[in-house]
Amino acid sequence: MTDKFISIEGIAKRYPGRSGATTTIFENLWLSMARGEFACVIGHSGCGKTTVLNILAGLDAPSEGAVIVDGQAISGTSLDRAVIFQSHALLPWRTVLGNVAYAVSSKWRSWDRARVKAHAQTFIDLVGLTGSEHKRPSELSGGMKQRVGIARALSITPKMMLMDEPFSALDALTRGTLQDEVRRICLQTGQTAFMITHDVDEAIYLADKIFLMTNGPGAMLAEVVENPLPKDRGRTDLHRHPLYYALRNHIIDFLVTRSKTFVAERPDHDPRNVPTVQIGKPGLTIASDAKPESPREASWPGLSRPSTSS
Amino acid sequence: MNSSLRLRAAIVSIALLAAFLGIWHLATRSTAPVATMSPEYAKLMGLTATQGKSAMPGPLDVGAKLWEHLKRPFYDNGPNDKGLGIQLAYSIARVGTGYLLAVLVAIPLGFLIGMSPLLSRALDPFIQVLKPISPLAWMPLALYTIKDSSISAIFVIFICSIWPMLLNTVFGVASVRKEWINVARTLEVGTIRRAFTVILPAAAPTILTGMRISIGIAWLVIVAAEMLVGGTGIGYFVWNEWNNLSITNVIIAILLIGIVGMLLDQILARFSRLVTFPE
Ligand SMILES: Nc1ncnc2c1ncn2[C@@H]1O[C@H](COP(=O)(O)OP(=O)(O)OP(=O)(O)O)[C@@H](O)[C@H]1O
Ligand SMILES: [Mg+2]
Numbered sequence: 001m002t003d004k005f006i007s008i009e010g011i012a013k014r015y016p017g018r019s020g021a022t023t024t025i026f027e028n029l030w031l032s033m034a035r036g037e038f039a040c041v042i043g044h045s046g047c048g049k050t051t052v053l054n055i056l057a058g059l060d061a062p063s064e065g066a067v068i069v070d071g072q073a074i075s076g077t078s079l080d081r082a083v084i085f086q087s088h089a090l091l092p093w094r095t096v097l098g099n100v101a102y103a104v105s106s107k108w109r110s111w112d113r114a115r116v117k118a119h120a121q122t123f124i125d126l127v128g129l130t131g132s133e134h135k136r137p138s139e140l141s142g143g144m145k146q147r148v149g150i151a152r153a154l155s156i157t158p159k160m161m162l163m164d165e166p167f168s169a170l171d172a173l174t175r176g177t178l179q180d181e182v183r184r185i186c187l188q189t190g191q192t193a194f195m196i197t198h199d200v201d202e203a204i205y206l207a208d209k210i211f212l213m214t215n216g217p218g219a220m221l222a223e224v225v226e227n228p229l230p231k232d233r234g235r236t237d238l239h240r241h242p243l244y245y246a247l248r249n250h251i252i253d254f255l256v257t258r259s260k261t262f263v264a265e266r267p268d269h270d271p272r273n274v275p276t277v278q279i280g281k282p283g284l285t286i287a288s289d290a291k292p293e294s295p296r297e298a299s300w301p302g303l304s305r306p307s308t309s310s
Numbered sequence: 311m312n313s314s315l316r317l318r319a320a321i322v323s324i325a326l327l328a329a330f331l332g333i334w335h336l337a338t339r340s341t342a343p344v345a346t347m348s349p350e351y352a353k354l355m356g357l358t359a360t361q362g363k364s365a366m367p368g369p370l371d372v373g374a375k376l377w378e379h380l381k382r383p384f385y386d387n388g389p390n391d392k393g394l395g396i397q398l399a400y401s402i403a404r405v406g407t408g409y410l411l412a413v414l415v416a417i418p419l420g421f422l423i424g425m426s427p428l429l430s431r432a433l434d435p436f437i438q439v440l441k442p443i444s445p446l447a448w449m450p451l452a453l454y455t456i457k458d459s460s461i462s463a464i465f466v467i468f469i470c471s472i473w474p475m476l477l478n479t480v481f482g483v484a485s486v487r488k489e490w491i492n493v494a495r496t497l498e499v500g501t502i503r504r505a506f507t508v509i510l511p512a513a514a515p516t517i518l519t520g521m522r523i524s525i526g527i528a529w530l531v532i533v534a535a536e537m538l539v540g541g542t543g544i545g546y547f548v549w550n551e552w553n554n555l556s557i558t559n560v561i562i563a564i565l566l567i568g569i570v571g572m573l574l575d576q577i578l579a580r581f582s583r584l585v586t587f588p589e
Contacts, residue, residue, distance in 0.1 A: 057496060058495075058496075059492050059495060059496065076495075077495045077496045077497075077498060078496075078498065079496075079497060079498050081496070082496065083492070083496045085489055085492070085493070087489055089487075089489035089490060089492065089493050091490060091493065091508065091511070091512075092588065092589050093511045093585075093587035102497070102507065103497055106497035106498065106499050107497070136587070136588065137589075138587075138588035138589060156497070
C-alpha cells in the first residue's frame with residue numbers, strides 16, 4: 001500500500017449485553033487511508049459507523065486493536081483530528097465567533113484575544129458566515145449551524161477531518177452548497193477526510209474511496225470502492241459521467257441486498273485484505289471470490305460503451 | 311395584544327386587592343355597642359366590648375401602624391423594642407450569611423460529585439438521609455455544640471439551603487450534554503478549563519434553579535428559627551408581638567416577610583435569566 005496516513009488495525013467494539021453476554025458491534029476491522037484522501041463510509045443504521053468514527057477521533061476506545069495515525073498509535077483525542085458532529089454540537093451560550101474562537105484559543109493558548117479573533121474570523125468568512133459572527137446558535141438556521149461546525153473544525157488546521165453525517169439534517173439545496181464548500185476546502189488544504197453518510201450521491205461527489213459496511217451486529221468492512229470519476233468533477237454534471245450509474249448501482253445494490261447477505265455469501269472474506277472494487281476496470285477488481293463484480297454494471301444499458309476511462 | 315393582557319391582568323389584580331381590603335374592612339368594623347354591661351366589665355374588655363370593635367384590626371389600623379413603622383424603621387429602644395428595619399436587617403443578614411456559606415460548599419462539592427461517578431455513588435446514601443431532615447430538628451444540636459443562638463440560626467439556614475443547591479449542581483453537572491463535553495475533548499481542553507468553559511455554563515441554569523429554591527426555603531426557615539432562638543430578627547418580632555397581643559404588628563410583619571421573600575426570589579430570577587441560554 002501507499003503511504004498509510006491512517007491505519008485502523010484490527011479494532012473491535014463490544015458492549016456488555018444482558019446476563020453477562022457481550023454484544024460485538026464489529027471485530028477485526030482493518031482499513032487504511034492515504035494522506036489527502038477523502039473517504040466516505042456507507043452502511044445501514046446501527047452497523048457501527050459512528051463508533052468507528054469516535055474511535056478514530058479518540059472519543060471512544062476500541063475493545064481490541066489499535067488506530068495508527070501518522071505512524072503513531074492514538075491514545076485519546078487530538079487537535080490534529082477535528083470532528084464535525086452530526087448534531088453540530090455548538091456551545092449555545094457562545095456566539096458564532098465565540099464558538100470558533102474557543103477552538104482557536106484551545107489550540108494556540110498563548111495567542112492574545114485580537115489574534116484569536118482575527119484567525120476565527122478568517123474561517124467564519126471562509127464558510128460564508130460573514131455578518132453573523134455575533135449571533136447565537138439559536139438564531140441560526142440548520143445550515144448555518146453546520147457551517148459554524150465546519151469553521152470550528154477547520155480553524156484549528158487539523159491534519160484530518162472526521163465528519164459524522166454532517167449534512168443529513170439539511171435540505172437538498174443547503175446540502176449541495178455545503179458539499180461544494182467542504183470539497184473545495186479539502187482539496188485546497190489537502191485535508192484527509194473521513195465522512196459518514198447515508199447519501200450515495202454525496203459519497204460519489206466527495207469521496208475518493210467509499211467504504212461499504214455490512215449490517216450489524218458483527219458488521220464488517222465488505223469492500224473499498226474506488227471512485228472512478230475525475231478529481232475535477234462537478235456536483236451538477238456528476239450524473240453525466242459514463243461510470244456514474246455503474247458506481248451508484250454498485251453501492252445501492254450493496255445497500256439493498258448484499259449488505260445483508262455478504263457475510264453468508266463470502267465466508268472466506270479476509271477482513272485484513274478487503275477487496276478494492278474499481279468500477280469500470282473489471283480486470284483489476286481484487287475480489288477474494290473469482291467472480292468479478294462487473295455483471296452488475298454491464299447489465300445497465302447505458303453502459304454499453306467500450307471506453308472505460310480513468 | 312401582550313400589553314393589553316398585562317393591563318387587564320393589572321386591573322384584575324387591583325380589583326381583587328380592593329375587594330379583599332373591602333371585605334376585611336367590613337368584617338372588622340365597629341358594630342352597635344352592646345347594650346347591657348357593667349361599666350367595670352366594659353372597662354376591662356376595652357373597645358372590643360364597649361363599641362363592638364372586633365379584636366381583629368381592620369386595614370385602616372394596619373395601614374396607620376405600617377406608616378408609623380415606615381417613618382421610623384431603625385429605632386432601637388432596647389431588646390424588646392426595635393424598628394422593623396433593624397429586625398428585617400438581622401434576618402436578612404442571617405439568611406445571607408448561611409446561604410452564602412451553603413453556596414460556597416454546595417457548588418464546588420456538587421461539581422466534584424457530578425463529575426465523579428464514584429463520589430456520586432459513595433455520597434448518595436448520606437445525602438438521601440440528610441436531605442429530608444427538617445432544618446429545625448438540627449436546632450438543639452446546633453445550640454448545644456455552637457452555644458450561640460445567632461450562629462445556630464445561621465447554621466440552620468446553611469443546612470436547609472445546601473440541599474437543593476447541591477442536588478441541582480450534581481444533576482446539572484452530570485447531565486451536561488455529551489456532545490459539548492466531546493467538543494472540549496476533541497479540542498484537548500484540560501479538566502479545569504473544561505469545568506469553567508463548558509460544564510459551568512452548561513449547568514448554570516440548573517444550578518441557579520437550585521439556588522432559587524434554596525433562598526426561598528432559607529427565608530421560610532429563618533422566621534421559625536428566630537422564633538425559637540429569640541433575641542432579634544423578624545421571626546422573633548412576630549413572636550414578641552403575639553405575646554404583646556398586637557395583631558396589627560403581626561399582620562405587618564407577615565406582609566413584610568412576604569415582600570422580602572419576593573424580592574429575594576426576584577434577585578435570583580434575574581441572575582437566572584443572565585445565565586440561561588436558548589437552545
Ligand atoms: N453504549 C452502548 N451500549 C450498547 N450498545 C451500543 C452503545 N452505543 C452504541 N451501541 C450499539 O452499537 C451499534 C452501532 O452504533 P453506531 O452509533 O455506531 O451506529 P451507526 O452506524 O452510526 O448508525 P446510524 O447510521 O444510525 O448513525 C448500534 O447497534 C448500537 O445499538
Ligand atoms: Mg451514527
